[in-house]
Amino acid sequence: MRCRVKICGVTRPEDAVMAAEAGADAIGLVFYPPSRRHVTADQASRIVASLPPMVTAVGLFLDADAEQVRAITSQVGLDLLQFHGAESPAFCERFGYRYMKAIGMAGGDPWSIARDHPGAAGLLLDGHPPGAAGGSGEAFDWGQPLPASHRIIVAGGLRVDNVAEAVKTIRPWGVDCSSGVESAPGIKDRRLVAAFIEEVYRVQRYPGD
Numbered sequence: 772m773r774c775r776v777k778i779c780g781v782t783r784p785e786d787a788v789m790a791a792e793a794g795a796d797a798i799g800l801v802f803y804p805p806s807r808r809h810v811t812a813d814q815a816s817r818i819v820a821s822l823p824p825m826v827t828a829v830g831l832f833l834d835a836d837a838e839q840v841r842a843i844t845s846q847v848g849l850d851l852l853q854f855h856g857a858e859s860p861a862f863c864e865r866f867g868y869r870y871m872k873a874i875g876m877a878g879g880d881p882w883s884i885a886r887d888h889p890g891a892a893g894l895l896l897d898g899h900p901p902g903a904a905g906g907s908g909e910a911f912d913w914g915q916p917l918p919a920s921h922r923i924i925v926a927g928g929l930r931v932d933n934v935a936e937a938v939k940t941i942r943p944w945g946v947d948c949s950s951g952v953e954s955a956p957g958i959k960d961r962r963l964v965a966a967f968i969e970e971v972y973r974v975q976r977y978p979g980d
């Protein structure tokens with residue numbers, strides 16, 4: 772099984788195209804106004820319009836109200852939603868999209884969230900405390916037991932020099948990286964993005980290295 776790569780917190784069409792051309796399977800758009808990576812619906816629409824085919828556009832929300840989510844999803848051509856707060860399963864499901872539930876692993880309980888969200892397409896395990904914003908570069912303990920009920924996407928503090936260890940330890944469905952491939956918040960660095968994706972490919976070809 773090939774490990775998918777999502778590059779999160781994209782704020783510019785050129786970065787979305789660059790990530791896709793480097794091999795990213797998905798890009799993430801942050802619809803959380805306090806974030807330094809926040810994008811408006813207009814910005815996000817331009818980014819999604821620039822994407823090559825077969826690259827997934829993921830919309831991130833953190834305890835947004837339903838009207839905000841509806842306003843964004845009606846304007847932006849998203850493929851998947853990602854909920855980073857204390858959203859209930861009913862809330863996550865009401866928009867008619869597949870979704871990933873993010874879990875803040877610094878104190879969060881992945882087992883109870885997995886039980887509560889049987890319909891989630893995947894669980895995105897991040898390093899921050901529950902309810903805090905993501906994109907903080909904090910990793911969690913990859914050696915701990917994790918629920919087997921869902922596809923796992925590992926996030927939080929991943930970089931070129933540690934993603935191989937995360938992939939070998941967890942064998943996740945995907946990995947997600949934001950701050951580790953940036954030159955500034957929301958600005959993705961071409962060399963870091965390419966090196967990160969190449970490292971994910973490399974460790975799967977040569978897991979013994």
Ligand SMILES: O=C(O)c1ccccc1NCC(=O)[C@H](O)[C@H](O)COP(=O)(O)O
Binds near residue numbers: 832
């Ligand atoms: O990036 C943000 O500012 C953000 C704000 C609110 C919710 C989620 C947010 N980001 C999520 C991500 O970028 C990633 O899924 C994840 O947190 C990995 O970030 P990093 O540790 O920087 O690689």
